[in-house]
Amino acid sequence: MILGYPEAKGAMAHPALRVDWAYASPQWRAQVLGDTQTTQPPQGRSVATSDNVDHKRLRQPLIQAFTVRRIQELAPFIEQRAHQLIDRLPPHTPFDLVDEYAAPLTIAVICAILGISDLDQNRFRYLADRLSYPASLDDAHAARHEITPLLRQLVASKHDRPGDDLLSHLLQINRAVSVPQDMLTDTELTGAMFTLLNAGHQTSIHLVTNTLLCLLTHPEQLGLLRGNSSLLGMALEETLRYEGPIGGALRRFAAEDLSIGDILIPGDGSQVMIMLSSAHRDPRHFPDPHRFDIRRRNTEFLAFGHGPHYCLGAALGRLEARIAVGSLLDRMPGISLAHPEKDPDWRPGPIFRGLAHLSLIHT
Numbered sequence: 001m002i003l004g005y006p007e008a009k010g011a012m013a014h015p016a017l018r019v020d021w022a023y024a025s026p027q028w029r030a031q032v033l034g035d036t037q038t039t040q041p042p043q044g045r046s047v048a049t050s051d052n053v054d055h056k057r058l059r060q061p062l063i064q065a066f067t068v069r070r071i072q073e074l075a076p077f078i079e080q081r082a083h084q085l086i087d088r089l090p091p092h093t094p095f096d097l098v099d100e101y102a103a104p105l106t107i108a109v110i111c112a113i114l115g116i117s118d119l120d121q122n123r124f125r126y127l128a129d130r131l132s133y134p135a136s137l138d139d140a141h142a143a144r145h146e147i148t149p150l151l152r153q154l155v156a157s158k159h160d161r162p163g164d165d166l167l168s169h170l171l172q173i174n175r176a177v178s179v180p181q182d183m184l185t186d187t188e189l190t191g192a193m194f195t196l197l198n199a200g201h202q203t204s205i206h207l208v209t210n211t212l213l214c215l216l217t218h219p220e221q222l223g224l225l226r227g228n229s230s231l232l233g234m235a236l237e238e239t240l241r242y243e244g245p246i247g248g249a250l251r252r253f254a255a256e257d258l259s260i261g262d263i264l265i266p267g268d269g270s271q272v273m274i275m276l277s278s279a280h281r282d283p284r285h286f287p288d289p290h291r292f293d294i295r296r297r298n299t300e301f302l303a304f305g306h307g308p309h310y311c312l313g314a315a316l317g318r319l320e321a322r323i324a325v326g327s328l329l330d331r332m333p334g335i336s337l338a339h340p341e342k343d344p345d346w347r348p349g350p351i352f353r354g355l356a357h358l359s360l361i362h363t
Helices: 005-012 026-033 052-065 068-072 075-088 097-114 118-132 137-160 166-176 186-216 219-227 229-242 314-331
Strands: 252-254 258-260 263-265 355-357 359-361
Touching (some): 026 137, 052 186, 075 097, 075 314, 097 166, 097 314, 097 355, 118 137, 118 186, 137 166, 166 186, 186 229, 219 229
16 A cells, blocks of 8 residues: 555556556456456456556547537536526435435436436436445446446447537547547447446545535634635546545556565565545645645645546536535525435445535525
C-alpha cells in the first residue's frame, strides 16, 4: 500500500506498475478473476485493464467520442433531472440523499450517455452496486457474469439501431478507421461500457454526497459558499482532496522490481494499492491537511488519477456534482442533517469512498 503523496503520484505513472491482469500473479488472478490462467475479466479488455500500446488504442476512440462539447451538452439534461428529483423530496421530512437524489440522478446521466433505456436503469444500478460493494467474491463474480451479457446485447443493438449516444458514436468512429487493427471489437466495446458504467456511476454518487456531508458538517464553510456561490467549484475540489470518492486508485501489478520511497517491491505480480485517501492528507504536500477549507489554493490532487490512466470522465464528474450540489443548495436553503448525532454510514471497501445513506431534512 502506497500512502504518501509524492510516492502515490510517482507510482501512478511508473512504467513497472501495470493494470493489465496478464502481469498479475496467479494468486490474484485466481482470487479476483476466478482462474489462475485467465488474464482478462469476462467483460473484456478496457482502458482500465490495459497498458501502453493497447491502452492508447482503446483510449483514443473514447477521447474522440467523449468530447468537452458533448459533455457540456448534457448540462440541460442533468439540470432537468436534478430539479425533477428535488421536486419529489418531501419538506419537513427526512429523506435519503443517496437513494432519493444522488444515485437516481447519476444513473440517469450515465445511462443517457451509453444509450441505456429508462426501463433498464434500475437493473443496471443494482448490478453496478453489487460490483462495487459485493457481499463476497462469489457475489462479485456473479454480478460480473450477469451484467456482461446485458452490455453485449446493448452493443449488438446499437449496430442495428444507432442513436445519439456515446456507444453509437464509438461505432461510427470504428467504421471510419482505416487500419483494421485499430478498430474496437465488440468485446472491447463491452469492456468500455462496463468501465464507464461502473466507475462513472459510483464516483459521481459519492462526489455529490461527500460534498454535501462535508459542507453540512462544516457550517462555517457552508456559510462561505452561501455568501459567495462562485466558491462551489473550489468546494468540490476540496472535497476531492478531503473526502474524495476514490479511496484507492486502479489496482496495479508489479511487472518488474521497483523501489517506491525506500521500499523494494518485487516484480512478481504483487498487487500495489495506491491509497488516495491517505495521499491527500499528506502534510508534506497539503498544509493542515485534516482541515476542510473550500478556499484552499493547492489543487494538485490525484482524485482523477495521474499519468496515462487519468480519468476520461473527470469533466463530466465535476459537471454533474456542480449541478447536483448547486441545485440542491439553491432550492433548499434550510437543508441540514436529519440526525447530526449519528456517525456517517460509510460503505466498506478500499476502492470507493462513499456513503451507504445520508439522511437530510429541509425546512
